[in-house]
Amino acid sequence: MNPIDLTSDPVSLTAALVDVPSPSHHEKQLADAVETALRTIPGIPDSQVIRRGDTVAAATRRGLGQRVILAGHLDTVPIAGNVPHRMVDGNMHGCGTVDMKSGLAVYLHLFATLAGDPDLAFDLTVIAYACEEVESRFNGLGHLAVSDPEWLQGDLALLGEPSNGIIEAGCQGTLRVKITAHGARAHSARSWLGDNAAHKLAAVVARVAAYEARSVDIDGCVYREGLNVVRLESFVANNTIPDEAYAMVNFRFAPDRSPEEAYGHVVTYLALGEGFTLTLEDSAPGALPGLTQPAAAALIGTVGEVRGKLGWTDVARFSPLGVPAVNFGPGDPAFAHRKDEQVPVAQISQVAAHLRKFLTTRPA
Known part of the structure; x- marks a missing residue:
């Protein structure tokens, strides 16, 4: 060259x-x-x-x-x-x-x-x-x-x-959390014998969808936060109640929050009860x-x-x-x-x- x-x-x-x-x-x-x-x-x-x-x-x-x-x-x-x-x-x-x-x-x-x-x-x-x-x-x-x-x-x-x-x-900070719902597997013809993990995620998805994003003015620059489901997954077979399902949730946060503060905010907001596991997949500061x-x-x-x-x-x-x-x-x-x-x-x-x-x- x-x-x-x-x-x-x-x-x-x-x-x-x-x-x-x-x-x-x-x-x-x-x-x-x-x-x-x-x-x-x-x-x-x-x-x-x-x-x-x-x-x-x-x-x-x-x-x-x-x-x-x-x-x-x-x-x-x-x-x-x-x-x-x-x-x-x-x-x-x-x-x-x-x-x-x-x-x-x-x-x-x-x-x-x-x-x-x-x-x-x-x-x-x-x-x-x-x-x-x-x-x-x-x-x-x-x-x-x-x-x-x-x-x-x-x-x-x-x-x-x-x-x-x-x-x-x-710039904004970003983090991703994996929310796993746990249930019990069963034949879909006898669904009452199982516990559908995918159905449990419905409340989590609704909670994320209802999030009211904060807008923050720093030095005259406005940063608008956002909490969103970016991936959903659950499957065993077409005739089987899934015993596990997960949602990947992405939080874009204003730079006045540290990654630790942002993660704590997500945990508090979601308020997950029994039957769920939350895992921090990655994070980067703003x-x-x-x-x-x-x-x-x-x-x-x-x-x-x-x-x-x-x-x-x-x-x-x-x-x-x-x-x-x-x-x-x-x-x-x-x-x-x-x-x-x-x-x-x-x-x-x-x-x-x-x-x-x-x-x-x-x-x-």
């Missing part, structure tokens, strides 16, 4: 990134290219570029007083006949165009072109990480937080998640927006529009470190993971322009 030029305009750079296939667990070729490009930036010595697996990071160390972290993932969902990229009516189509190679291209471009610029107002860290689209245990940013936590330290972190070119601050922090406030002043992120993203990995984090990237997230994934090229340029202005404006 041809070398990647990080100083090329962000639209061309997006196309170059898209044209290197990088589905999860297969990011090596793209990681190699990005690492090589970062190591050729004037003024960035090898000691300021690190590689951990297929995650690559680089940093400036100019003593500018504050640090902004620019992070984006290298991987995509499986390719669906949509590589290489193609242009249609001002939109770039292709796997990863919106999630999130356009955002990563903007970040890599700005790092490369501002690293030695006298107008740079913040020291920069750029992180291109692997395995965001798969289970959390593989996540390259999570691994970096464990192996090299100092690389996630800063005054503001930006994730290149598609946000339609506006700021989506913080992230507070932190928009009152000076660097975050300055970014809002540049971009203008801000809202809360109604979903979970890797911004949550910065919250335990006390680093405010926002999602800021081009593209409509509704196009993520689709065969017709696409991003308006004008929005790539717009995000790059807004971010360049922010990164070259001295804090008040």
